[in-house]
Amino acid sequence: MSLIEAHEIIKIYRLGDIEVHALNLVSLSIERGDFVAIMGPSGSGKSTFMNILGCLDKPSDGRYLLEGIDVGGLDRDALAGIRNKKIGFIFQGFNLLPRTSAIENVELPMLYDGMPSKERKEHALRALKSVGLEGRGDHHPNQLSGGQQQRVAIARALVNNAPIILADEPTGNLDSKTSNEIMELLTKLNEESDITVILVTHENDIAAYSRRIIRFLDGNLVSDEEVVKS
Amino acid sequence: MINLPSTIRISFRALRVNKMRSALTMLGIIIGVGAVIAMIAVGAGASKRIAEQISSMGSNLLMLLPGATTSGGVRMGAGTQPTLTMGDAEAILKECPAVSDVAPVLNGVAQIVYGHQNWSTGVVGTTPGMLVVRDWPLASGRPFTQQDVKSATKVCLLGQTVVENLFGDMDPVGHVIRIKKIPFTVVGVLASKGQSPQGQDQDDTIYVPVTTAQKKLFGTTFPGMVRIIMVKGKSADTLSVAERQITQLLKQRHRIGPKQDNDFTVRNLTQFMQTAEQSTKVMALLLGAIASVSLLVGGIGIMNIMLVSVTERTREIGIRMAIGAKTWDIRLQFIIEALILSLIGGFAGIIIGISGSKIITLLAGWSTVVSPFSIVIAFGFSGLVGIFFGFYPAYKASLLDPIEALRYE
Numbered sequence: 242m243s244l245i246e247a248h249e250i251i252k253i254y255r256l257g258d259i260e261v262h263a264l265n266l267v268s269l270s271i272e273r274g275d276f277v278a279i280m281g282p283s284g285s286g287k288s289t290f291m292n293i294l295g296c297l298d299k300p301s302d303g304r305y306l307l308e309g310i311d312v313g314g315l316d317r318d319a320l321a322g323i324r325n326k327k328i329g330f331i332f333q334g335f336n337l338l339p340r341t342s343a344i345e346n347v348e349l350p351m352l353y354d355g356m357p358s359k360e361r362k363e364h365a366l367r368a369l370k371s372v373g374l375e376g377r378g379d380h381h382p383n384q385l386s387g388g389q390q391q392r393v394a395i396a397r398a399l400v401n402n403a404p405i406i407l408a409d410e411p412t413g414n415l416d417s418k419t420s421n422e423i424m425e426l427l428t429k430l431n432e433e434s435d436i437t438v439i440l441v442t443h444e445n446d447i448a449a450y451s452r453r454i455i456r457f458l459d460g461n462l463v464s465d466e467e468v469v470k471s
Numbered sequence: 472m473i474n475l476p477s478t479i480r481i482s483f484r485a486l487r488v489n490k491m492r493s494a495l496t497m498l499g500i501i502i503g504v505g506a507v508i509a510m511i512a513v514g515a516g517a518s519k520r521i522a523e524q525i526s527s528m529g530s531n532l533l534m535l536l537p538g539a540t541t542s543g544g545v546r547m548g549a550g551t552q553p554t555l556t557m558g559d560a561e562a563i564l565k566e567c568p569a570v571s572d573v574a575p576v577l578n579g580v581a582q583i584v585y586g587h588q589n590w591s592t593g594v595v596g597t598t599p600g601m602l603v604v605r606d607w608p609l610a611s612g613r614p615f616t617q618q619d620v621k622s623a624t625k626v627c628l629l630g631q632t633v634v635e636n637l638f639g640d641m642d643p644v645g646h647v648i649r650i651k652k653i654p655f656t657v658v659g660v661l662a663s664k665g666q667s668p669q670g671q672d673q674d675d676t677i678y679v680p681v682t683t684a685q686k687k688l689f690g691t692t693f694p695g696m697v698r699i700i701m702v703k704g705k706s707a708d709t710l711s712v713a714e715r716q717i718t719q720l721l722k723q724r725h726r727i728g729p730k731q732d733n734d735f736t737v738r739n740l741t742q743f744m745q746t747a748e749q750s751t752k753v754m755a756l757l758l759g760a761i762a763s764v765s766l767l768v769g770g771i772g773i774m775n776i777m778l779v780s781v782t783e784r785t786r787e788i789g790i791r792m793a794i795g796a797k798t799w800d801i802r803l804q805f806i807i808e809a810l811i812l813s814l815i816g817g818f819a820g821i822i823i824g825i826s827g828s829k830i831i832t833l834l835a836g837w838s839t840v841v842s843p844f845s846i847v848i849a850f851g852f853s854g855l856v857g858i859f860f861g862f863y864p865a866y867k868a869s870l871l872d873p874i875e876a877l878r879y880e
Contacts, residue, residue: 297873297877298874321798324794336793338787339787340484353796353797353800358477
């Protein structure tokens with residue numbers, strides 16, 4: 242059984258009278274421990290596909306199995322539970338809570354998992370250490386650089402031991418040096434902790450960190466190829 | 472699965488970010504709760520005063536006044552004709568089963584002298600029944616007896632005001648005072664009663680046997696005549712029965728035909744006071760109701776601010792949802808924020824309400840009573856307002872689409 246199995250996924254948006262077919266019969270499976278980059282121009286459906294993979298959205302038709310569970314039949318709260326335990330999100334804009342310390346940001350997923358305060362703190366400190374932010378726990382997002390903020394976000398994605406990290410253009414707001422550092426961190430997590438990383442990006446050199454590149458165009462999956470590492 | 476302490480901490484932080492806004496939102500609740508407590512205190516103070524006056528007057532009290540006669544077609548007011556006698560008083564006690572005690576009154580104003588002090592006061596000639604009728608205990612000494620009435624002895628009971636003016640701190644029992652130059656022995660002192668419902672000093676009085684008053688002090692042309700007869704009914708429920716029995720009896724005794732007007736008037740004092748008490752209670756309720764409108768307005772203020780807050784924090788809500796916040800995690804966060812606003816506001820309102828009542832007492836001289844009940848009600852109500860008006864914004868927040876919310880700028 243694959244970690245992620247998508248069967249003939251269709252997503253249709255209605256904008257007034259017009260139907261927009263954001264995804265057309267997309268089928269795909271991703272194995273545990275893979276590192277996948279999803280590419281495509283804007284409007285190609287890659288973000289829609291990411292939202293579905295991340296259980297933020299449900300397909301209009303088709304089946305999406307996450308660890309063998311059909312996500313299509315789940316309600317809002319059950320989806321929230323899956324996002325909480327199975328998926329760590331990393332966003333282009335970091336999406337940390339403002340006016341909230343790094344450690345409290347990292348604690349959030351555990352808070353919604355109902356973990357007691359003391360344990361939360363221990364886990365959060367360990368996660369911050371693993372992304373190289375030891376001793377920065379009390380800093381607020383506005384006191385941290387972009388790269389540091391993204392590391393906090395990665396720590397937050399890791400902390401509940403989710404098997405999947407979904408990264409939506411994680412380096413889009415970062416300079417190339419920091420981008421490389423973040424990508425190396427993701428690579429290390431993928432290799433050492435066997436975390437499946439799925440990343441959306443425009444940039445070829447970022448996609449080059451992955452082992453598999455999937456391309457979308459006009460709602461269709463147009464190519465799916467292994468990266469040949471030189 | 473909801474972690475309450477952390478949620479409360481999150482809510483507190485969110486409120487601290489906009490201190491001014493939070494404070495202004497609370498102000499609505501503070502004013503509301505304060506107004507409710509102060510208004511109820513004013514109302515309760517008024518009814519307490521009236522209740523005190525009722526009990527100071529004596530309970531289940533009827534007052535018989537002579538007069539209201541027609542004299543050759545001219546109607547006279549109550550108290551204008553001397554038609555009540557000692558005989559009437561005795562007959563009422565004997566023949567009206569709903570009556571427990573009777574006290575005839577013949578009174579007048581007289582100059583009183585003790586040593587080189589003198590004082591002018593109302594002297595009331597009455598029977599020992601008076602102390603029972605008025606529920607008036609003695610502070611010291613003994614009451615005068617039926618025997619004193621029978622033999623018209625020159626003994627008297629003094630009210631506290633008279634004692635203060637003639638004797639100062641001394642105990643007057645056993646001393647002799649002069650009323651209209653006639654020596655009277657003080658046998659007892661009445662306990663203090665304070666003001667009457669009409670604002671008169673009830674302690675400025677002297678009681679003497681009614682016969683002594685008739686023969687020695689206020690000689691009248693009709694022997695045995697009294698000015699008023701005070702009647703105590705057996706219970707509040709049978710007071711109107713007593714009223715009927717007395718009317719019937721006196722009609723008979725005074726030989727008043729069915730078409731003639733009565734030559735006496737029966738007044739039900741207790742009923743009058745109870746009506747007054749009822750109306751102050753209604754007033755208190757009304758004041759409280761008006762004040763709770765401001766509490767309601769305060770609640771709407773909270774809802775307003777919470778709606779703004781939800782909109783402002785759309786992105787934050789999206790992040791929380793993406794990370795795994797469930798419907799009730801989000802709802803609870805905003806409800807708790809509203810609840811914190813309203814409860815802190817409620818607490819401050821209690822302090823404002825209590826000190827406000829004190830200030831009203833100080834400035835306007837109205838007595839106020841802050842009841843624990845009104846505090847509990849106002850505080851509980853402010854909590855309910857918080858939950859009620861916090862729910863809609865919280866509900867709205869929980870229904871946001873996480874994808875839309877994350878994209879919100």
